Amino acid sequence: MSASEYNRIRRILFCTIHDPAKGFNCAFEYLDGYKRTLGVHGYTGLKAELNFYQKHGREFGLTVAGDMGEHADFAGSYGSQLARFDVTTNINFKQFQDYEPYMGSGPRYKIALLDQGNFEVIDVLDLAFPRCSCGGYLIPSVILLGQNYNRHGESTWTNDQLLVDVCTGCHEYFERNRFTHHGLLSPQEYFDGFDSQEEYDLAIQATEQHLVDAYKYFRREHSDYLMAVGQHDYIVTEPDGGGYWAINLSFVNQAVAQDMPDEIECSHEI
Ligand SMILES: [Zn+2]
Ligand SMILES: [Zn+2]
Structure with a gap:
């Protein structure tokens, strides 16, 4: 799968969700149709995005980030603060817990970690990175x-x-x-x-x-x-x-x- 193909499919899926005549069920069906094209990582990643959007869209006030300008999967809010959300199923959680939380400037950046089996949210984490020996991230x-x-x-x-x-x-x-x-x-x-x-x-x-x-x-x-x-x-x-x-x-x-x-x-x- 090429990089542009991946993003084309992502756009189609979210357009499908937002089409009142189609919606989530239809989008999940399309996604399954693209399973082979997407490969296991692309498929699982998009399935996680769709699930997060469906189950937590209201809770976090999610809007689907476009390709340009927004760099995260979704924009929304966390508590009373503006936030960006990236969705993932496969960070190494154990390792990630040892990383140092990173607070940039601007809206908070959250990582929604979903279970690869049932696509339920395991946790919503702050961005974090390992440290360099110099102390940087x-x-x-x-x-x-x-x-x-x-x-x-x-x-x-x-x-x-x-x-x-x-x-x-x-x-x-x-x-x-x-x-x-x-x-x-x-x-x-x-x-x-x-x-x-x-x-x-x-x-x-x-x-x-x-x-x-x-x-x-x-x-x-x-x-x-x-x-x-x-x-x-x-x-x-x-x-x-x-x-x-x-x-x-x-x-x-x-x-x-x-x-x-x-x-x-x-x-x-x-
Ligand atoms: Zn590759
Ligand atoms: Zn360094």
Whole structure:
């Protein structure tokens, strides 16, 4: 399943719920129809979202967050405070309890943890992250790398993605995992697919959407409290083309944005 496909299905499901002629039952049926396309993580994640919305929508005053602007699954309120909610079934609860609660700025950010078997809410938690040895928070982020080439210099039509923790204190990054996908382009490659003269605005908009799609997809597939998506770029600083390689965090969830570096210098090969 591709990242954009995942978000397309999510939109269809919530449109179905909001259609008075259809509603939840119909949406759950559609969801089952997409089971194979979605794969186990995507399916379980969306089923949890639907259940949370159905059973707790009124209690938390939930509205479905759109793709842009809102970075959580739902907006609503918790107690008397505005809140954002992310829904998950598979954080490691034991491990999560050892993390340090993180209070960003803006609305509170809550994690609704649902049981994978019966989709009941187990708990509604505050955002929390492990600590770096420097005292900062380690924030999961995914870097969309450029196309892979074989030793003959031919494209293999795959891209790697690097799952890293970015520290809010020392701004170092720590590699956690590496994935390979077909057709998941880096933001720059995606942007370059448009005519930068004729379609500049469209290219910018579509690339932002590409980042959000990748964000939501990776959050479901590979890391449940992913907070940022980045790219690996050569930054030119000299007239002769001199510069340096850096990880650029192009998309950062508002919940942690104030503490994240814009870019992190790194080597050419990552
Ligand atoms: Zn650190
Ligand atoms: Zn994957």
